Amino acid sequence: MTPPRLSSGRAGLVDRYRAMLRVRAFELLLLELWEDGLISGELHLGTGEEAVAAGVAEHLRDGDALALDHRPTPLMLLRGVDPVLMVREMLGRRDGLCAGMGGHMHLFAREELAASSGIVGSSAPLGCGFALAAARLRPGSVAVATLGEGAMNQGMVMEALNLAAVWTLPLVVVCKDNGWAITTESRAVTAGELPARAEALGVPARTVDGGDPGEVSLEVGALIGSARKGQGPGFVLARCPRLDGHMAGFL
Structure with missing residues (x-):
């Protein structure tokens, strides 16, 4: 499902907020469900990353794919994935998004390609697979992969x-x-600056304020637009501000 397009000007700011x-x-x-013991195990929230999700989601179309990290709920929600199905999934119910087998980190929404x-x-190599499928099967579509800065030291990210x-x-x-x-x-x-790693491969890189959805939207939108035209990754x-611990229960 394609998210609703945002209005321009003041109305657009309200939509992002x-x-x-x-x-x-x-x-x-x-x-709250986790604190009540109804969600088992760890819970990784996207607190402080809401503006990034808002800025990315407004550029997604039908046919685009999302390869998400262990904090998937912000973009899943804004992509149009049924929140009731997500809650049921995290409660471990058979009528959840993934029949109660995925929990909160391993989600899959077939219709939304997320x-x-x-x-x-x-998420980086998964994003490559989604992007290859988009190029072959749905020209003009794109894939977006999300990850944290800690993941940039994983070899598979640079390989992807x-x-x-x-x-x-x-x-x-x-x-x-x-x-x-x-x-x-x-x-x-x-070591070094993370955008420089991408630039060394000839991949255009941008740095944005992750608390400003407008700035995120501007730069992500430009790169998505180039990718749609076949100009590469x-x-x-x-x-982003760290407003909470790594996961629920952390200080």
Whole structure:
């Protein structure tokens, strides 16, 4: 399902804010269910990443695909995935989105072409596969892969960016950087600037304020537009505030 197109000007700002509020309200409900013991295991929320989801979602069309990380609910929700099915899934019910087998990290919505994984960095190669399918089967469609800055130190992410560049795949990778990889400060384990890694492969890269949905929309939209025209992949580094712990229950 294609998300509703946003209005321009002041109305567009209100639409983006509404999208962000919807994400936050939905995830607060999930947190309440987790705190009540109704959702088992870990719960990774997208607190502080709402603006990124809002800025990306407005550019998605029918036929586009999403390869998401372990915080998938913001973009799943804005993509049009049924929130009731997602809640049922996280409660482990058979009538959930994935028959209660996926939990909150391993979601798959066939109609919306959206999938997520808890394996750090795996969204990049998955995004390559989605992008290859888009190029072959649905020309003009794109794939968007999301991941955190900690995942950029996983070898498969660079392999995926390289393959996307070599094959000129319609893939846009959105890296959400909150400065921390679980409990490790990212700058303590990461050398250089992340956009430079993409640029070294000839992949256009942008850095945006991950708290500004308008800025996210502008830069992501430009790269998605280029990908639709067959001009290859793009990379966006969105600097996001860390407003909560790595997962529910963390300080």
